[in-house]
Amino acid sequence: MSASGPGPTVQTAWSVTRLALRRSRKGAGATTLMVSVHQICEASTPVIVGLALDDAIARGSVAGTWAWIALLAGIYVVLSACGNGAGPVGVRACTRAEHDVRQAVVARFLDPRGMKGERSTGEALSIASSDASEVGNSVHALASGVSGLAALGVATLALFVTSPLLGLVALVSVLVVVFVAPLLARPLQQRSAAQQEAAAQSAAVAVDLVEGLRVLGGIGAEQTAADRYREMSQVSRRARVRAGAAEALFEGVTSTIGGFLLVAVAAVGALLAMRGELTAGQLVAGVGLAQFLVGPVSRIAYAGALAATTYASARRIADLLNTDYAVGEPAADLPGAVPGQDGIALGVERVHGGHLRGLDLRVLMGEFVAMVVDDLGERLELLDLLARRHDPATGRVMVDGVPAEQYPLDDLRRRVVVVPHDASLFTEPVADILGPRPGPALVAARAEEVADSIRELGSLQGGRNLSGGQRQRLSLARALAIDPPVLVLDEPTSALDAVTEAAVAAGLRDLRAGRHTTIVITSSAGVLAAADRVVFVSEGRVVASGRHEELTFDERYAGVVLA
Template sequence: MARAAAAHTPGSVVRLAFSRSRGGAVLCAVMVSVHQVCEASTPVIVGLALDDAVAQGSVSRTWMWLALLAAVYAVLSLCGNGAGPVGVRAATRAEHDVRQAVVARVLDRHGSQLGRQRSTGERLSIASSDASQVGRAVDALAVGTSGAAALLVASTALFLISPLLGLVAVGSVVLVVFVAPFLARPLQTRSAAQQEAAAGAAEVAVDLVSGLRVLGGLGAGRPAAQRYREVSQVSRHARVRAGATESVFEGITTTIGGFLLIAVASVGALLTLDGDITPGQLVAGVGLAQFLVGPVQRLAATGALVASVRASAGRIAELLDTPVAVEDGDRGDDRDPARLPATVEVRDLRGAHLDGLDLTVGPGEVVGVVVDDLGARTELLDALARRRAPAAGSLVVGGRPATDLPLETLDRHLVVPPHEGSLFTETLTEMLGGTGGRALEAAQAQEVGGRLAQDGVLHGGRNLSGGQRQRLSLARALAADPPLLVLDDPTSALDPVTESAVADGLRELRSGARSTLLVTGSPTLLSTADWVVLVQGGRAVLTGTHTECSTDPRYAAVVLS
């Protein structure tokens, strides 16, 4: 059954961010808006107090206005201080939800089509920096809403004091509304470029950290450092350009706010001299004009935030919409893998390096496959693991076409661990489960397991040799005990004595109804197989036991040379 294609957009990513944090984001926006409204009402209250109490010399009414001002400040302080924790919680949850969606797509068993895959560093940058930036949509909502509420209240108050003052204020606001989107366009472009450059720097950093031992052994530390220095400089320049654009954006909007203050103060002074407004109204008008600089800057900041959020949301949407490499089977056939026979058939498999390959593994068989071409080997393993769909041909697992089985069912029935298995920071029990003793013994990894049990953690396996890591990876695969197990050259880093012991242990542990496919060129492993297949030119050219095939020059040239 075809997997429904998602159509993510920057808007849908932002909606995802608000899916669980909507209540907190709205509450934060309301609290900040109330805070701003209280601030806007302060100069109005002061102006009214001057005209109603101070100018009349009434002490009692002065105290009344002071009490009202104190109450407004209490609400202002409560909302201002309370909005911070509420907003941080909402933004953190929004960021977390977006990051979870990114990680889920990166780890999606359906994979990504060739040519559409992203580097580890870029995916890390998207899951961290871009997800964090999208989480700031909560800030954009709070800042934009509070700025609009403050402008509405302050402008209304100015209109009530004097329609002319109100018109001056509204004219400045309209100017900001039209100028801000125009200025935000280059900011959005440079923000996206900055995130791309940061992803490039992260990609190089991940490569260097993962290959430190190799770089040290080759004496290539300085060239590697120079490479990172160059990409980090590109990232720095991109950030400087984005920062410069942001500074220009803020500078222009701040200048507009300053001219607003000057215009309102000048018009208010003239109106007072003409007797059109009272001194208290002048104080209120100038105070409101001074206050309006803040909301104008808030709207400007909202434009900058929206531009950055949109740029990051666009990158996340592109990742979430990456086409999958394989489609899922019919979930109505999600049967227990234990009920499927331990068989696998490759029928007329074709690709860039495969040319009609046929291969069959029966119940309880150990089959060796020798492939003389790395490309063909990779295509075969990808087809068996359902990491990539072959150009033509079919894979039949347990008597059922693999395309008809859900990937979850297939993964429980047929396990194809990668040749370079990653060992995470984990305990021995977490790695092998509670019954991994036989798997450790078969993989000749008891000593390594004892060291791991004693140390408690593995640090990603970097404190182990290549052979130790390979034996632990093999033990982990054997401990999974799937009906069908495909191993890609599992003893390439072992010495002959250990390899022979592993071959015997593997054969003994996988005896019975379980089936094993060994893709290898090791004579030691192939000698334990029930039969072997030689693949040349993308097709099977020789079948028989290891002893029988050893007399064939083609087989001897690949395995025994």
């Protein structure tokens, strides 16, 4: 039985948004306040002009006129300071919010407990970049929405003071916006989610093509791959167009409401002025406020569209964060992991899974064992079990005589290091790749000249400046430099010629045999011949075990290794 651990904390789109705003709340609040003050100052401008017209200009008071001009200048100073200051503060808050969300996404992908279900590289890239960026825009959505509402409130109140009828007209328009906006936001949310999903699929295809470019070139499949990407990119384009159409409809309807508001207030104001119920200053203030209200309505429309896309991305991130763990940490009441005294470094006991059918395996401390697995599914499942990326359906994996699930995951993965066949290399100097004393590991992997070339270039450019064999030897040297008690390698010499392969196998044996345990899953005759023992796995179980020379008389083994 595997140790059970608690599932991830349940997240929602709103909790993801709160995460984005947690550290940036002061910046978001300051941005919202400054933009709101900016909007209120703009709303007060036509009111001040109207008051100046009635109070000073109409009476011919020069001193009064200058006083109103001074007040207006002061308003513009505050307006300008808040408008210019909100920009950098908002960008900083938005960037911090985006960063915090991206950190949470990356932490979930890198959690040692893993996650159930497969996530493609393209999907992971889309969520960690595009979706995190959209959620970071919640700062802009908050600032635009609150400032728009504040401006609408102040301008509507000013219209009520000027004329209750004008205020009523503005209030009706505001209520229409408040009720219509959520109705239009729903299809926008759905289409935004579909667009993000299509973009993720397109990115996944692009990443697959880039990673397999050499293979595609070797088999002449470049055109087929290009056609596939073209098809997926068109799906993404059509999804974006549909999302853009919904966004345009949203903004168009709300802007039209704002235009009708301007016309209605101007018409009512002109009628009241003609009837002598409004002064010239009040008419100017009313029409100016009506014209100003188009801006806040547009800001609310922009905030609504932004909130819709933010919500769609936040929901995708929440779905990721809610993905169940593949394995659990040991329960608190389990005994501590104490290495056994039976001399067995790694044991697999009657394991059943998707491909394995009662696999039994014992590897002694210090033993160098090679494994031949004739089925790719069996090989990948075995590697996942040894790395404890998931637990077996039945049976168990033992490490130093203790069930693997009783080790804390970090401790287990320091004891048992599983190196995949396609291990990634990063852009970094040799010291960061191999540590301060890489000599023995480089010699064993026959990678000294590879390290010398990297030193000359300054850093490793993600492995792009190396051949396949050089990348493989450097990856092996990196694994050997860690010097773990149990090292599991998957086809570590497949890109090497026979002479170099034999030298690497001998170096691997000389460096680790008798000190630490090494398991190599391979079909290479050179590595198999250097191993203390070869285990042959077929149909999900061990069918033969012995020296390579002995097993070559087994037809099944020979068919896999010598074919």
